Amino acid sequence: INIHELTIEEPEKQAGMTFDLEKDITKKDWEKLMANLENCKKEGHWEEYLRNAPRVKILNPDIDLGVGGEECMGIEAILRHGMANGLWESLPMHLASYKILDPNMNFYVSPEDWNIMMSQLDRARANKFWGTFASLAMDAKILNPKFDLHIDQEAWDGMRAELNKYESNGSWFDFAFLAMKMKVLDPDIEIDLNGRAWKGMRRELEGSEETGMRDNNWNDFLWQAMAMKILAASKIEFTDEGLKIAMPKSADQSFSSGVPPMPEAKQF
Numbered sequence: 001i002n003i004h005e006l007t008i009e010e011p012e013k014q015a016g017m018t019f020d021l022e023k024d025i026t027k028k029d030w031e032k033l034m035a036n037l038e039n040c041k042k043e044g045h046w047e048e049y050l051r052n053a054p055r056v057k058i059l060n061p062d063i064d065l066g067v068g069g070e071e072c073m074g075i076e077a078i079l080r081h082g083m084a085n086g087l088w089e090s091l092p093m094h095l096a097s098y099k100i101l102d103p104n105m106n107f108y109v110s111p112e113d114w115n116i117m118m119s120q121l122d123r124a125r126a127n128k129f130w131g132t133f134a135s136l137a138m139d140a141k142i143l144n145p146k147f148d149l150h151i152d153q154e155a156w157d158g159m160r161a162e163l164n165k166y167e168s169n170g171s172w173f174d175f176a177f178l179a180m181k182m183k184v185l186d187p188d189i190e191i192d193l194n195g196r197a198w199k200g201m202r203r204e205l206e207g208s209e210e211t212g213m214r215d216n217n218w219n220d221f222l223w224q225a226m227a228m229k230i231l232a233a234s235k236i237e238f239t240d241e242g243l244k245i246a247m248p249k250s251a252d253q254s255f256s257s258g259v260p261p262m263p264e265a266k267q268f
Contacts, residue, residue: 103242
């Protein structure tokens, strides 16, 4: 008997399209992430804290970041400074980040502020800057999930075209970033997360230690990890308690193509 004939065809192996919090972010990673946040608070680097803390919270909602009076004062000082100086390139993300950290935030966003954000969204649409459009729209949805952003077919087609460009170029960090934003905007959207795309995104995450991302650019590391978690999620919803992300119960439920079937055996 030739043992090589005992299977009809061996299925192509594919990367597991899952995100495992315990495996994909190591204990060493968590220690450095938390030390980074503590250092931001100690040094008063509230803008960096505001960039990174919400990503940590999304990755692990059970972590108690201890966001209290000191943190809120530091964050709100950044927001007030931004509004006073018209820094609207960063303000939508900062406001959305604060809402992730504290779904019941009391920081007042006036109708005039909303008008400015919507004018930014309209300008990105008019200029066909679809990556910027997706970022602004996601921030606005996190701030107020009930607000009608008027995302029409042209916008979806533009975002998909941008996503396809990133896939063709192998720009997997940008691909993950945009795909995540699209899924937050429409949790039921179908995005072609094939084996090549997932392998590319995983290389960005796993290779980050070699390229220094873990040590020198926690912002990119956190964005990549957060994007992959959201893309692997089984359910995303907005509640009174903020953005809720449910993960599949088992690894083989993340995506239908994640685990190849067992080869068919010949009877003899």
